[in-house]
Amino acid sequence: MEIGSRLREAREEKGLTLEEVQNTTKIQKRYLQAIEKNEFGVLPGKFYTRAFIREYASAIGLDPEQVMEEHKSELPANEEEQVITYSRVQKSKSDNRGSKGPGSFSKAFPTVLTIVLIIGLLFVAWYFILQVSNPNDSSNEEESSEDQVDVSNTDDQESGEESNEGSNDESSEENEEDSDEESNAEDESEEEEQEEMDISLEDTGSGGFPEHTYEITNADDRELIIEFDGESYLAVNAPKGGESLADERIYTADDDNLEIDISDQEEVYISTGSVSGITVKVNDEEIEFPAENHTQKLLIRFE
Incomplete structure (x- = not known):
């Protein structure tokens, strides 16, 4: 008797329906039907096939390990063992890569450090050569900047005096206009007072x-x-x-x-x-x- 038929007969002897087994195992009804028909290709994978059969057998009162042992020829290969074996191989490979990494870096480190020191020495030598060949550039720049500051200050003073003179003239004219406007406003206000009677x-x-x-x-x-x-x-x-x-x-x-x-x-x-x-x-x-x-x-x- 196939494993699927055995499980179905045991379920029927217990008086259980597929819906009740589904509620107990949380396995979809269509997957339970596929197990009873030995249609394992419908299930989501070989690993899930073995796990679902164990859950099904346990739900209907059978010993899962005994059922698996008695029908192991019908079941797909144990994918779990393959996964474990593969993971061990991958781990050993990654460990080998990791062991190689630090050694290779330690070998390359002196070379990198030597290149950095050479570049630093070249830069320092280039800087001192520039300073020796052009010692008066900075002083000339400072003198020129001071001259520019003096010229700008004198220009600012002259422009400030001119603007002050212009502003004084304008302010005097504005004061005269304001006084005229005030006198006119006073005359108009007096006339308005008379008109407001x-x-x-x-x-x-x-x-x-x-x-x-x-x-x-x-x-x-x-x-x-x-x-x-x-x-x-x-x-x-x-x-x-x-x-x-x-x-x-x-x-x-x-x-x-x-x-x-x-x-x-x-x-x-x-x-x-x-x-x-x-x-x-x-x-x-x-x-x-x-x-x-x-x-x-x-x-x-x-x-």
């Missing part, structure tokens, strides 16, 4: 002699100008102090315009008997009479 009508009066209230802001320097275009009664007062700021009388077109400095006043009270005969201005900004009445009053407050 705000006039707003806060209250419009009513009745036969209406009183209108104006509020003016951002007017530090204030000048009241009254122009006469016809005959009109006029009174100009400072309400808080009761001070009269102009003669209270009837003015005509022949009278000169009134120009009154009211910078110190917080309020100015203007009363007229004929609106069409006068024009009221504060810093050249006209203050209008909003009603249609012939006689009106203006109360101007400064904030």
